[in-house]
Amino acid sequence: MDIDITADEQAFRQEVREFALANLPQSVRDKVLFGAKLDKAEYVDWQQRLYRKGWIAPSWPVEYGGAGWNLSRRRVFLHELALCCAPETISFGLTMVGPVIYTFGSDEQKARYLPSILNSETWWCQGFSEPNAGSDLSSLRTRAQDRGDHYVINGQKTWTTFGMYADKMFCLARTSDEGKQQNGISFLLLDMNAPGVERRPIQTIDEGASICEVFLNDVVVPKSDLVGTEGRGWDYAKFLLGHERAMIARVGRSRMQLERAKRIAASQHDGGRPLIEHPLFQYRICEIETRVRALEISELRALAGYQPEKGFDGATSSMLKVEGSEICQALTELLVDLTGHYSKVYQGRYEQSPVGGTDAHGVMGDHLFNRVVTIYGGSSEIQKNVIAKSRLQ
Numbered sequence: 001m002d003i004d005i006t007a008d009e010q011a012f013r014q015e016v017r018e019f020a021l022a023n024l025p026q027s028v029r030d031k032v033l034f035g036a037k038l039d040k041a042e043y044v045d046w047q048q049r050l051y052r053k054g055w056i057a058p059s060w061p062v063e064y065g066g067a068g069w070n071l072s073r074r075r076v077f078l079h080e081l082a083l084c085c086a087p088e089t090i091s092f093g094l095t096m097v098g099p100v101i102y103t104f105g106s107d108e109q110k111a112r113y114l115p116s117i118l119n120s121e122t123w124w125c126q127g128f129s130e131p132n133a134g135s136d137l138s139s140l141r142t143r144a145q146d147r148g149d150h151y152v153i154n155g156q157k158t159w160t161t162f163g164m165y166a167d168k169m170f171c172l173a174r175t176s177d178e179g180k181q182q183n184g185i186s187f188l189l190l191d192m193n194a195p196g197v198e199r200r201p202i203q204t205i206d207e208g209a210s211i212c213e214v215f216l217n218d219v220v221v222p223k224s225d226l227v228g229t230e231g232r233g234w235d236y237a238k239f240l241l242g243h244e245r246a247m248i249a250r251v252g253r254s255r256m257q258l259e260r261a262k263r264i265a266a267s268q269h270d271g272g273r274p275l276i277e278h279p280l281f282q283y284r285i286c287e288i289e290t291r292v293r294a295l296e297i298s299e300l301r302a303l304a305g306y307q308p309e310k311g312f313d314g315a316t317s318s319m320l321k322v323e324g325s326e327i328c329q330a331l332t333e334l335l336v337d338l339t340g341h342y343s344k345v346y347q348g349r350y351e352q353s354p355v356g357g358t359d360a361h362g363v364m365g366d367h368l369f370n371r372v373v374t375i376y377g378g379s380s381e382i383q384k385n386v387i388a389k390s391r392l393q
């Protein structure tokens with residue numbers, strides 16, 4: 001596969017770089033570099049700048065307001081933004097429910113929801129997992145009872161990322177107990193400010209609280225907010241999870257972290273020599289760089305085989321997810337080791353370590369939080385089961 005970029009794409013890369021540098025405050029770029037959490041207002045500001053430029057949805061079809069770019073233009077765009085320490089756009093609307101709505105939703109849903117996803121006015125969260133339904137998602141028990149022109153929802157969702165700030169939730173709920181477990185599940189769009197929705201924050205190991213539990217008590221959802229056909233929610237969820245898992249590969253972010261690791265390895269010394277001259281660190285940096293390059297090619301191959309109506313092939317997106325998330329963790333471990341004692345003086349994710357300058361800033365918080373990447377979007381064990389069933393039988 002040809003991964004060299006053309007002269008046109010070189011010029012585009014420069015345009016992206018200039019746009020990012022002109023539109024991103026240094027404070028936001030620092031937060032991204034140091035792995036700190038951004039405020040909602042900072043995300044919205046950046047996303048609206050991308051929206052006004054026409055760059056907010058690189059992979060969406062033009063008819064729905066996307067850029068409609070080809071594969072290599074998208075790659076140049078995403079990777080250049082990552083190298084400029086731009087925030088990744090919030091995926092729940094743009095990468096997850098947006099494609100589900102324009103592929104399976106009604107015309108009314110497309111008209112109502114897609115514009116406010118694109119301009120970041122509406123924030124979405126994902127209501128799939130429940131206390132006893134994570135890996136075994138089809139055993140979920142949140143129930144949607146049919147009341148004529150609407151459903152009444154009762155149940156509990158958990159680990160809901162950005163649920164505290166979201167306006168809407170795309171949610172899986174059981175509408176029938178007949179047949180296979182997967183067949184009785186429907187895909188609903190729910191208002192997070194509706195009566196009966198209660199949110200409780202969950203504190204994470206890095207002392208952040210970006211996730212929450214959501215309790216649903218007699219929440220009314222009009223039938224017009226059922227996506228596609230009742231009982232076919234599992235199919236739409238699989239389509240969405242393919243997008244989610246492919247996205248978790250995060251090649252651009254890993255390239256940014258690798259550059260940071262190299263800079264730190266050149267500036268930190270041991271025994272009078274920069275760490276980058278030590279064989280152990282040379283080996284680790286080279287190994288990760290090779291894996292990032294290989295992942296990038298695998299990602300391109302996956303994107304080249306992408307079929308809009310079917311989404312990503314399940315096993316392919318699982319492979320990207322496993323390798324991408326393991327690289328992400330290898331990088332945060334490398335950064336912790338490169339910064340030695342400095343990163344271990346941990347006073348909370350948002351705090352600059354009192355010793356060691358900015359090299360260690362955010363390293364431990366990012367390392368702790370990134371334990372999650374091999375869990376969310378489906379754990380590595382589950383991805384390996386998916387790959388084995390698809391490729392080894």
Ligand SMILES: Cc1cc2nc3c(=O)[nH]c(=O)nc-3n(C[C@H](O)[C@H](O)[C@H](O)COP(=O)(O)OP(=O)(O)OC[C@H]3O[C@@H](n4cnc5c(N)ncnc54)[C@H](O)[C@@H]3O)c2cc1C
Pocket residue numbers: 125126127128129131132133134135136158159160161162211372375376377378379380381382385
């Ligand atoms: C920070 C964070 C954010 C999240 N955000 C969201 C969100 O926004 N929306 C949402 O819906 N969900 C979200 N999740 C939930 C996430 O998708 C689940 O945590 C994940 O699917 C694992 O489910 P579980 O936690 O119930 O673990 P379990 O399913 O109980 O698994 C526990 C362990 O058993 C292993 N295991 C389970 N079954 C098998 C098997 N068949 N074979 C081999 N090993 C197995 C798992 O790999 C894991 O190691 C988030 C989770 C976290 C931690």
